[in-house]
Amino acid sequence: MTATATTTKHDFEPKLVAFVCTWCTYAGADLAGTSRMQYPSNVRVVKFPCTGRIDPVFILRAFQKGADGVLVSGCHPGDCHYMAGNFHARRRFAAFRQLLDFVGVDLKRLQFSWVSAAEGGKWVEVVTELTERVREMGPMREFIDLDASEHWSAELADAELKAAYHSL
Amino acid sequence: MTQGQQTESTPLVDPACYAAATAAIRAEAVRLLEAGEVTAVVGYRAGRRAGSAMPEVATTAEAAAQLIFTPGCQNNLALFLSKAKREALPKGKVAVVVKGCDLRALAGLIGESQLKRDEVHVIGVACPGVYGAGADLAKPLAAESLARKCRECKVHLPEGTDVVAGTLPPLPDLAPLEAEELARLEAMTPQERWAFWTEQFARCIRCLACRQVCPFCFCTQCLCDRNRPQAVDTSPRPAGNTAWHIVRAMHLAGRCAGCAECERVCPMDIPLNLLNRKMAQELFELYGFETTMQPQEQGALTSYRDGDDQSFIK
Amino acid sequence: MAKTLSLDNLHRLVDALLQEGVRVVGPKRTGTLTVYAPLTRGEELELNELPRRSAKETFFPPCETILSFEKRDGRTTVSDPDLDRLPETVLIGVRPCDAAAPGILDAVFSWDYDDPFFLERRKRTTIIGIACTSSDDACFCTAVGLTPDARQGSDLFLVPVEGGGFAVEALDAKGSALKERHAALFTAGGNTVPLPLAEPKVEPLDLEKIRAWLDGNFEHPLWKEIADRCAGCGACAFLCPACHCFDIVDEGGEGSGCRRKHWDACGFGKFTMHASAHNPRDVQPQRYRNRIMHKFKYYRDKFGQTLCTGCGRCIRWCPVGIDIKAVLDEINKKS
Ligand code: SF4
Ligand code: SF4
Ligand code: SF4
Ligand code: SF4
Numbered sequence: 072m073t074a075t076a077t078t079t080k081h082d083f084e085p086k087l088v089a090f091v092c093t094w095c096t097y098a099g100a101d102l103a104g105t106s107r108m109q110y111p112s113n114v115r116v117v118k119f120p121c122t123g124r125i126d127p128v129f130i131l132r133a134f135q136k137g138a139d140g141v142l143v144s145g146c147h148p149g150d151c152h153y154m155a156g157n158f159h160a161r162r163r164f165a166a167f168r169q170l171l172d173f174v175g176v177d178l179k180r181l182q183f184s185w186v187s188a189a190e191g192g193k194w195v196e197v198v199t200e201l202t203e204r205v206r207e208m209g210p211m212r213e214f215i216d217l218d219a220s221e222h223w224s225a226e227l228a229d230a231e232l233k234a235a236y237h238s239l
Numbered sequence: 240m241t242q243g244q245q246t247e248s249t250p251l252v253d254p255a256c257y258a259a260a261t262a263a264i265r266a267e268a269v270r271l272l273e274a275g276e277v278t279a280v281v282g283y284r285a286g287r288r289a290g291s292a293m294p295e296v297a298t299t300a301e302a303a304a305q306l307i308f309t310p311g312c313q314n315n316l317a318l319f320l321s322k323a324k325r326e327a328l329p330k331g332k333v334a335v336v337v338k339g340c341d342l343r344a345l346a347g348l349i350g351e352s353q354l355k356r357d358e359v360h361v362i363g364v365a366c367p368g369v370y371g372a373g374a375d376l377a378k379p380l381a382a383e384s385l386a387r388k389c390r391e392c393k394v395h396l397p398e399g400t401d402v403v404a405g406t407l408p409p410l411p412d413l414a415p416l417e418a419e420e421l422a423r424l425e426a427m428t429p430q431e432r433w434a435f436w437t438e439q440f441a442r443c444i445r446c447l448a449c450r451q452v453c454p455f456c457f458c459t460q461c462l463c464d465r466n467r468p469q470a471v472d473t474s475p476r477p478a479g480n481t482a483w484h485i486v487r488a489m490h491l492a493g494r495c496a497g498c499a500e501c502e503r504v505c506p507m508d509i510p511l512n513l514l515n516r517k518m519a520q521e522l523f524e525l526y527g528f529e530t531t532m533q534p535q536e537q538g539a540l541t542s543y544r545d546g547d548d549q550s551f552i553k
Numbered sequence: 554m555a556k557t558l559s560l561d562n563l564h565r566l567v568d569a570l571l572q573e574g575v576r577v578v579g580p581k582r583t584g585t586l587t588v589y590a591p592l593t594r595g596e597e598l599e600l601n602e603l604p605r606r607s608a609k610e611t612f613f614p615p616c617e618t619i620l621s622f623e624k625r626d627g628r629t630t631v632s633d634p635d636l637d638r639l640p641e642t643v644l645i646g647v648r649p650c651d652a653a654a655p656g657i658l659d660a661v662f663s664w665d666y667d668d669p670f671f672l673e674r675r676k677r678t679t680i681i682g683i684a685c686t687s688s689d690d691a692c693f694c695t696a697v698g699l700t701p702d703a704r705q706g707s708d709l710f711l712v713p714v715e716g717g718g719f720a721v722e723a724l725d726a727k728g729s730a731l732k733e734r735h736a737a738l739f740t741a742g743g744n745t746v747p748l749p750l751a752e753p754k755v756e757p758l759d760l761e762k763i764r765a766w767l768d769g770n771f772e773h774p775l776w777k778e779i780a781d782r783c784a785g786c787g788a789c790a791f792l793c794p795a796c797h798c799f800d801i802v803d804e805g806g807e808g809s810g811c812r813r814k815h816w817d818a819c820g821f822g823k824f825t826m827h828a829s830a831h832n833p834r835d836v837q838p839q840r841y842r843n844r845i846m847h848k849f850k851y852y853r854d855k856f857g858q859t860l861c862t863g864c865g866r867c868i869r870w871c872p873v874g875i876d877i878k879a880v881l882d883e884i885n886k887k888s
């Protein structure tokens with residue numbers, strides 16, 4: 072049986088969230104679409120005015136809500152619509168990556184890229200690569216497991232909750 | 240400078256150096272209030288329990304004459320000059336007693352335009368060190384009861400203050416426990432670190448003492464208290480706690496003065512300063528940025544250079 | 554004849570209870586701190602340290618789910634926890650300042666509304682108190698009407714005796730039942746000379762005089778004097794055996810989620826914040842005033858009890874060194 076990369080059925084379809092700026096990457100993704108380029112449909116795109124507006128907490132929230140991978144993408148340095156938003160973002164995300172790494176989040180699930188409005192091909196490449204990498208890694212369990220640990224002390228009420236809270 | 244025969248339980252320094260700093264603080268505070276140069280002096284006074292101390296906003300010469308400096312003077316009083324605690328101070332110029340690490344926080348607040356240097360008269364203290372959390376305050380300060388931050392302090396002697404109270408005695412070299420712990424964590428795999436931190440964060444009861452004592456946690460509306468939209472769950476559960484701690488560390492990155500007050504006040508013994516320190520170390524390695532005793536115009540994450548590292552970006 | 558229990562047999566008692574499927578909660582060392590936690594073996598019991606957090610969490614956990622909801626096919630289902638299935642619990646190794654508190658809280662949790670979460674746990678829990686032989690300068694149980702060997706709140710009470718072990722006293726039906734069930738572990742006779750008790754050396758307080766002073770001094774410069782330094786955190790309330798405020802939040806998403814009840818504290822600025830953004834307790838001294846008023850006046854007025862057992866936790870852990878005993882001494886002097 073033959074199939075193209077984009078139509079192969081896999082056991083695990085990762086959920087990816089892409090936070091992108093409207094001026095460059097969103098336009099680039101749009102170009103990829105209108106040019107009918109094929110890329111994995113695993114990614115949900117969330118559009119922002121600028122990478123400078125993408126708060127690290129959004130990335131955290133995405134993981135907490137079940138994303139297996141997160142992509143953050145905006146204009147190349149020098150191309151920011153607001154002059155310096157992406158320069159600030161670059162530092163912020165450099166720092167945030169280190170923090171996530173220090174608390175033990177596998178950074179392979181988090182990708183940053185510069186994709187301009189003309190780079191539909193690069194968008195396809197970045198999304199495909201992240202999708203495949205995260206597919207290899209399997210589902211992101213850490214935050215989901217955290218959310219399922221029902222009690223703050225992990226042990227204080229587990230047995231108790233199992234009994235009384237079986238219905239919840 | 241190194242003394243011989245220092246063990247973890249021998250008294251660290253001659254208590255006379257704290258007494259000298261106390262006398263100097265009192266003299267300066269009384270002078271300032273009597274001359275009307277300031278409306279208040281934020282310092283420390285003794286508490287009921289032996290060896291304890293607490294912040295004091297002295298507005299009279301009588302109160303100023305009661306100020307002290309002892310190893311129990313743990314608080315970072317720069318907190319009182321932040322927007323969050325300013326309401327406790329009278330209007331007008333105030334004086335504040337700062338240790339070196341507190342001075343870094345004060346400088347940070349000035350750098351963030353929270354106040355102007357000339358609105359505050361800064362009384363620095365030559366600081367041999369203070370007690371760590373849970374120390375027996377009735378016993379003399381020793382290496383075992385010394386705050387972990389003080390073992391590696393590089394700012395015993397404040398610089399750029401209006402006066403410096405006391406002089407610094409010779410101090411022993413002590414093992415850098417915090418740096419060692421940080422290195423231990425860095426050497427772990429991400430999975431091991433995740434296990435370490437989830438266990439630590441699970442204990443958090445969200446008393447927010449760490450936030451409330453931090454001079455830089457002065458937002459009128461903390462993101463972590465917001466519920467529309469809600470970024471961080473407020474309930475003390477592993478999920479919300481982890482989010483809270485990640486956000487806290489991120490919001491303090493490049494601003495944190497390393498006073499380690501957040502860690503000291505944590506009733507659940509969560510080693511918060513490891514997070515702070517890790518971020519400070521990364522920002523130094525990436526951008527050569529360090530919090531200092533001098534106000535800086537720009538912070539690590541409020542500025543940029545064209546050539547900043549972007550090797551992690553595709 | 555008085556019964557005694559050796560330390561080994563106390564450990565065996567825990568093991569026997571666990572064998573029966575009883576949940577046993579007691580002081581346990583975890584990492585750097587001792588807290589009340591479910592025990593898995595009798596030997597985990599740590600009786601030499603007052604746990605960092607109080608025993609109230611056995612009845613009133615820092616966070617508990619009170620219902621869950623799920624939306625599916627346009628219908629929303631709501632499920633409640635089955636409180637009848639809360640396990641039988643023995644809370645063991647509880648010092649008088651912690652043992653007395655749940656009974657004090659019964660009043661508010663069964664006042665205008667019966668809080669089933671608290672009360673069901675109370676019903677199913679037997680408290681084994683222990684006389685206290687070590688105190689520090691933050692303790693002041695003796696100033697608020699308790700003693701280091703106060704039985705208040707305990708069903709079964711242990712008094713450490715010379716030569717190790719404990720003299721045992723059953724104080725009510727729950728305590729007797731537990732003792733009967735494990736009669737073999739208790740020996741008749743033995744040394745029953747108690748070890749010297751902890752003796753908090755503190756100035757006495759006249760709680761009625763303090764209440765009267767508070768009654769007339771809602772506005773007083775003292776509040777600002779003491780509490781301008783208050784950082785506005787929840788440390789004092791969360792560690793306190795008698796503080797009982799909670800918040801209720803919905804967490805989760807549109808499709809499903811939980812309603813949770815979790816600890817709250819009057820020290821927080823947001824505690825009294827109205828939706829309009831008006832805050833009746835506008836500045837920190839007003840919030841701290843509420844702490845004192847609630848503990849030493851309102852609760853006395855309403856229920857005839859004091860919301861403080863003198864455990865000293867809030868004194869040990871206040872980030873800015875506010876010392877409730879010093880505050881009370883000050884008021885005591887005024888009244
Ligand atoms: S870190 Fe340095 S300045 Fe700060 S309290 Fe310790 S010794 Fe003093
Ligand atoms: S002080 Fe400790 S327990 Fe309290 S919120 Fe901060 S980390 Fe959590
Ligand atoms: S984050 Fe902690 S160490 Fe840093 S300034 Fe705030 S209180 Fe001090
Ligand atoms: S108010 Fe303080 S001393 Fe009194 S019971 Fe509560 S924590 Fe203990």
Ligand code: SF4
Pocket residue numbers: 782783784785786787788789790820821841867870871872873874875
């Ligand atoms: S009295 Fe102390 S522990 Fe209580 S809210 Fe104020 S600062 Fe926090």
